[in-house]
Amino acid sequence: MVFSEKHLLSFFLVLSLLLATPAHAKIYYSKQEAMVLAFGEDATVEMLSLFPNKDEIKRIQQLARAKMDSPMFTFYVGKKAGEIVGYAAIETHNVRTKPETLLVLLNPQGQLIQVHTLAFHEPPEYQPPQRWYAQLFNLPLAEVSFGAGVQGISGATLSSRAALDSVRKVLAVYQISVAEKQ
Numbered sequence: 088m089v090f091s092e093k094h095l096l097s098f099f100l101v102l103s104l105l106l107a108t109p110a111h112a113k114i115y116y117s118k119q120e121a122m123v124l125a126f127g128e129d130a131t132v133e134m135l136s137l138f139p140n141k142d143e144i145k146r147i148q149q150l151a152r153a154k155m156d157s158p159m160f161t162f163y164v165g166k167k168a169g170e171i172v173g174y175a176a177i178e179t180h181n182v183r184t185k186p187e188t189l190l191v192l193l194n195p196q197g198q199l200i201q202v203h204t205l206a207f208h209e210p211p212e213y214q215p216p217q218r219w220y221a222q223l224f225n226l227p228l229a230e231v232s233f234g235a236g237v238q239g240i241s242g243a244t245l246s247s248r249a250a251l252d253s254v255r256k257v258l259a260v261y262q263i264s265v266a267e268k269q
Contacts, residue, residue, distance in 0.1 A: 134163060
């Protein structure tokens with residue numbers, strides 16, 4: 088059987104399309120870069136591993152209106168001159184079918200002050216812009232939801248919903264596992 092040049096070209100075109108990786112997968116910051124972004128170059132960062140009991144997990148999930156995927160949660164605590172400058176959590180979740188990783192930053196009092204996208208593997212048009220996250224800053228946990236204090240994003244509903252779930256979870260874990268125990 089003899090293949091024409093046209094058939095071979097078509098075969099290689101189809102093969103290259105099948106082997107191509109998605110061009111929209113984007114990693115913005117590594118974990119180390121995220122800690123510098125969160126607390127600055129001169130901060131020391133300590134891990135605070137939390138193991139909420141069943142009752143605490145239930146309370147966290149009720150407050151967050153989101154499920155905890157693991158009975159363990161880690162905050163990164165930034166310190167300068169021995170004083171806490173803030174808390175950071177790295178949250179990974181699926182948006183539609185692919186993951187997104189967010190860096191959620193809290194001030195020493197546990198208020199949301201910043202959210203950064205560390206990685207986003209969905210198409211870029213589904214990614215909430217930084218200005219959308221800005222409306223969440225300093226909102227009480229009860230107002231971090233659509234209709235309460237947050238405007239939605241047309242065309243990025245799943246992304247914004249997943250981001251809100253992550254932010255609420257971080258705020259709820261802080262409230263139950265850090266603030267109540269201080």
